[in-house]
Amino acid sequence: MKALQEQAEKLTLSSRAFYNDKFPVFAERLTSMFGYDMVLPMNTGAEGVETALKLARKWGYVKKKISIDEAIIVSCCGCFHGRTLAAISMSCDNEAIRGFGPLLPGHLKVDFGDITALEKIFKESGDQIAGFLFEPIQGEAGVIIPPDGYLKAVRDLCSKYNILMIADEIQSGLARSGRMLASDWEEVRPDMVILGKALGGGVIPVSAVLADKEVMLCIQPGEHGSTFGGNPLASAVAIASLDVIRDEKLAERSAHLGEELRQHLFKIQQQFPNYVKEVRGRGLFNAVEFDKTALPVSAYDICLKMKERGILAKPTHDTIVRLTPPLSISSNELQEGSKALHDVLELDLPKMRKPKPADAPATPCHRCGRNLYG
Numbered sequence: 001m002k003a004l005q006e007q008a009e010k011l012t013l014s015s016r017a018f019y020n021d022k023f024p025v026f027a028e029r030l031t032s033m034f035g036y037d038m039v040l041p042m043n044t045g046a047e048g049v050e051t052a053l054k055l056a057r058k059w060g061y062v063k064k065k066i067s068i069d070e071a072i073i074v075s076c077c078g079c080f081h082g083r084t085l086a087a088i089s090m091s092c093d094n095e096a097i098r099g100f101g102p103l104l105p106g107h108l109k110v111d112f113g114d115i116t117a118l119e120k121i122f123k124e125s126g127d128q129i130a131g132f133l134f135e136p137i138q139g140e141a142g143v144i145i146p147p148d149g150y151l152k153a154v155r156d157l158c159s160k161y162n163i164l165m166i167a168d169e170i171q172s173g174l175a176r177s178g179r180m181l182a183s184d185w186e187e188v189r190p191d192m193v194i195l196g197k198a199l200g201g202g203v204i205p206v207s208a209v210l211a212d213k214e215v216m217l218c219i220q221p222g223e224h225g226s227t228f229g230g231n232p233l234a235s236a237v238a239i240a241s242l243d244v245i246r247d248e249k250l251a252e253r254s255a256h257l258g259e260e261l262r263q264h265l266f267k268i269q270q271q272f273p274n275y276v277k278e279v280r281g282r283g284l285f286n287a288v289e290f291d292k293t294a295l296p297v298s299a300y301d302i303c304l305k306m307k308e309r310g311i312l313a314k315p316t317h318d319t320i321v322r323l324t325p326p327l328s329i330s331s332n333e334l335q336e337g338s339k340a341l342h343d344v345l346e347l348d349l350p351k352m353r354k355p356k357p358a359d360a361p362a363t364p365c366h367r368c369g370r371n372l373y374g
C-alpha cells in the first residue's frame, strides 16, 4: 500500500514507448528472481496467458518452422486459464463456454497428470505443436496435484519433441504452494512462466510472462502490446510485492502453515469420515473434497455456512471447498478457520438436509466427451 501511495503521487502511467524509472527495476527484479532473460508485462492473468500463447505460436513459426497458421497448443482437461476467448477455447467447463462460440481452433486436450497420453499426442502431432500449456497444480479444477515425477516427465517430453513447456503459475506461483513456483517442487524450469494474481499484491492487476531471448525475441516491437502493461504504478506495486514475498519468507511460511492447516483438516476428516473424501494440498493451496453421495448439500452451501461463521472460502464444482488463505495468515486464524468448517459439519449440516433436486442430466465435456463438471 505504501508503494502504491508513493508512486500514485509521482507517476502512474506513461507510454511504454518511453522510459520510466520503475519498469526497468521491476523487469530486473523479476527476471533475476526467476532466472529468465526477459519479461513481458501485462495486467490480468488472462492477458498473460494470451501473451504466452501468441509467443508460442510465433516461436512455432519462426524457430520451429511450423507451417503457417497450423500451430497447435496442447492443454489439459479441467484447466483454467482465464475468461478470454483463447483461454475458454481450452476449457472443458461447459458453463464457461456455452453461448460464446465459435471457439478458437488450434487446440488439443490431454488428461492432466497423464504422461503417456501426453507423449502419444506429441508423437502423433509433435511437428505442429508449439507449446504445452498447463498449471503445475490445477487450481479451479479443485487443487489437483499431479503424480510425483509428472513435472520432470513433462520437461523431458517437451525438450525431446521441441515443444515449449508453458507453466501457468498465476495461481500456484509466488509462494502459494510452499515454493516460489509450484514447478520448483520438481526443480524443473519451464520455457515460459506466467505470473499474475499475487504479483499485484492484492492491490492492482499485474501479470507477466517470463522467457529467454530465444523465445521472447520472436515477438518484435510493435507486434504485441498493452496500454497499461508494466505501467509505473503496477511496477512499483509488483516490486514491493516481490520484496515482501522474499523478505518475509512467504514460501517457507506457506509450506509450514500449510502443514498445520492440513493437520486440522485431517482431524476433521477423521471426525466426519462419511462426508470428507479427501484433504489435499501443498503449502497454503488446499482443498477439501466431499463425498457426493453422503453429502446432503453442495460445496456451495457449505461455503455459505462458513461465511456465516466468518470464513470466506470458495467452492469448485459441486463437492470441493478450496482453502487458499492469505500467506500472511496466522496459526491461530488457521485454527479458527478450521473450527468453522468443523462446526458447519457438526452443527449446521444436520439442519440443512435440504432435498437434493433430481440429478440434472450431465453435459459431457465438448472436448473429451467425459463429464468432469456435471
Ligand SMILES: *Cc1c(COP(=O)(O)O)cnc(C)c1O
Binding pocket: 044, 045, 046, 047, 049, 080, 081, 082, 083, 135, 139, 140, 168, 169, 170, 171, 172, 196, 197
Ligand atoms: C486466475 C487465473 C487465471 C486468470 O487470471 P485473471 O487475472 O482472472 O485474468 C489464469 N490462470 C490461472 C491458473 C488462474 O488461477
